[in-house]
Amino acid sequence: MSQYRRLYLQGGCYFFTVVTHARTPILIDNFTRLKDAFYHVKKSLPFQMEAIVILPDHLHCIWNLPESDQDFSTRWKLIKHYFSIGMKASKSLRNEKNIWQNRFWEHLIRNEKDFNRHMDYIHYNPVKHQLVKSPKDWQYGSFKKCVEQGLYDVNWGKSEADYKYENLNLE
Numbered sequence: 001m002s003q004y005r006r007l008y009l010q011g012g013c014y015f016f017t018v019v020t021h022a023r024t025p026i027l028i029d030n031f032t033r034l035k036d037a038f039y040h041v042k043k044s045l046p047f048q049m050e051a052i053v054i055l056p057d058h059l060h061c062i063w064n065l066p067e068s069d070q071d072f073s074t075r076w077k078l079i080k081h082y083f084s085i086g087m088k089a090s091k092s093l094r095n096e097k098n099i100w101q102n103r104f105w106e107h108l109i110r111n112e113k114d115f116n117r118h119m120d121y122i123h124y125n126p127v128k129h130q131l132v133k134s135p136k137d138w139q140y141g142s143f144k145k146c147v148e149q150g151l152y153d154v155n156w157g158k159s160e161a162d163y164k165y166e167n168l169n170l171e
Contacts, residue, residue, distance in 0.1 A: 006106060007106075007108050011070075012109075013115065014106050016072070017058060018058060018059050019104075025057045026056070026087075027054050033083055034054065037078075037083040041078045041082065045075050045078070046066060051146065054140040055125065062119065124162075126140075135152075135156065
């Protein structure tokens, strides 16, 4: 087995995928709890959320870290911790709550094309999972904010032709 190493870059821009334990669909039902966990962590360890989508059993997002900081792992550890406080769950062999998968996926965004590709992936994800017919119909994400910022047309993603990166399999 090859050794897995994370790539830490101060001020880096990262795409993340975080999944619940056994893909248990708990995130939408606990949306406020998740939002509060992000808020709590961002107060002490700031980062810029560029995009996010929350689905029942996983989430995708893009963060920009501060110029002098590379520690996304502590942020995710704390977000998972604050989300999990008070939740009932079975215990793992290490006596941890079985709420999140132990790991998460990260990808260092390399350039504007890579950034745009991951933005599209995030915003098309609810359509890909057949939760809605158009990204504008999904309320648990940043698509509407991106439309307000002029990054997307409100009807983007309504057809598969709009989504150019359907073969990008990050889950």
